[in-house]
Amino acid sequence: MSLLRPLSALPSTLAEAAAGPTPAVAFEHVSKNYSARWGQAPVPALRDVSLSVDPGSITGVIGPSGAGKSTLIRLVNGLEHATSGRVCVFGREVGALTEADWRRERRSIGMIFQHFNLLSSRTVFQNVALPLVIAGVPAAQIRARVERLLDLVIEIIDFSDYVVPNEALNAGEIEANSFQNQPYLDNQIRDRGYDIVPVAQTVNFPLGIYSTKHNDWASLPEGATVAIQNDPTNGGRSLLLLRDHGAITLREGVGFTPTVADIVENPKKLKILEIDAAQTARSLPDVDAAAVNTNYATEAGLKPSDAILREDPKGPYVNLIAVRKADADAAWVKDLVNAYHSPEVRAFVEDRFGGSVLPAW
Structure with a gap:
């Protein structure tokens, strides 16, 4: 069944077509193959796809990775061209448009891709405003529209490192x-x-000091061994925790990264054992107590309530x-x-x- 009107009846622009009964998007027996290495068969992304999307409707395309979702969308605005079949947007055949036609018509099609690419020389506001600037929208209208858009959406982006x-x-x-x-x-x-x-x-x-041998901090004997992390940030944090609970006194002005050398008073004559942060929970059978970061405590099955000393939740x-x-x-x-x-x-x-x-x- 044909989803399209004959080409002779097509409107001259997308804006004209949007006013009529023509489907917003129509695929007729569309296939798309990508070329492979020499001597290998082409890789099919879409096979004989026919669909019709009415103006004003909301349509979702669902499928696993590699199913051809992105290829289908890229065919709609001419970023890819079908190997066979016809793709039409408001009745205009995508493959029949010249690149000059597409530069004009793409202004009527909004596309948001799964990549988070921004122009590094522009702020988020400027990136959002760029299409409106290119379209010649007055500056006051651009500001009002972009501010409204940014007020509506918070996008959460995960990063894989701390820098x-x-x-x-x-x-x-x-x-x-x-x-x-x-x-x-x-x-x-x-x-x-x-x-x-x-x-x-x-x-x-919150960082906690845990023990599998003693029920509370007061039970630790004189000369007890306490394991802390051997990196400056976490090790210093553990020493500050001990200081805040009166277990040791540190030299004045040590800031947030004190070291064992900064201990000036140690009433219980604690033996501070510095080890890798990931090993502190595993060291519990061999020491009297150990300072353990939350992530390693969770992995080891330790509960926050098990800690015999714990940081103030409103600390630095x-x-x-x-x-x-x-x-x-x-x-x-x-x-x-x-x-x-x-x-x-x-x-x-x-x-x-x-x-x-x-x-x-």
Whole structure:
């Protein structure tokens, strides 16, 4: 069955076609093959696909990776061309349009791809505004429209390391991030010159000191062995925890990264054993107590309530929301903080993490 009108009856532009009864998108027996290496058969992405999408309707294309979803979408706006069959948008055959025609007609088609590519020289606002600038929309209308769009959507982007989030924020590729504590941010600003600031606290992953031999800290004998992490950040954090609970005294002015050499008083004559952070939980059978980060404690089956000493959830290691300094007083920042600090988010954190992650507001 034909989904299309004869070419002689087609409208001259997409805008004209949108006013009529023609399907918004129509595929008629469409196949798409990609070329393979020499001597190998072409790789089929689509086979004999026929479909029709009515104007104003919402249609989802669902399938596993490699099913041809992206190819189908790219055929709609001429980024790919069918090997056989016909693709029409509001009755106009995609394959019959010249590249000059497509440069004009693509202004009537909005496409959002699965890649998170932004122009690195532009802020998020400028990236969103770019198509409107190219289309010649007046500046006042662009600002109003982009601000409305950005107010409607928060996109969560995951990063695989601790360096990129601040790089991306400082460059304007993202508007805010939430992954770091104040000591880490201070260090990043000092070393890299970022122009970003904290605007709110979020949650804490409190460090705990655990023991499988003693029920509480007071039960540790004189000369007890306490394992801590051997890296400056976590090891220093553990020493500060011991100091805050009166177990040791540290030299004045040590900041957030004290070392064992900074201990000036040690009433219980504790033996501090420095080992890799990932090994602290595993060391518990061999020591009197060990300082264990939340992630390693969870992996080892330790509960936060098992800790015999634990960090204050409002201490310096609370995670925070950071933005560029120029945005610190923006209305959207206040909206973001208010949304994060809602009773619903607090309830989610408490229910989901069972005390291993603590709200800090």
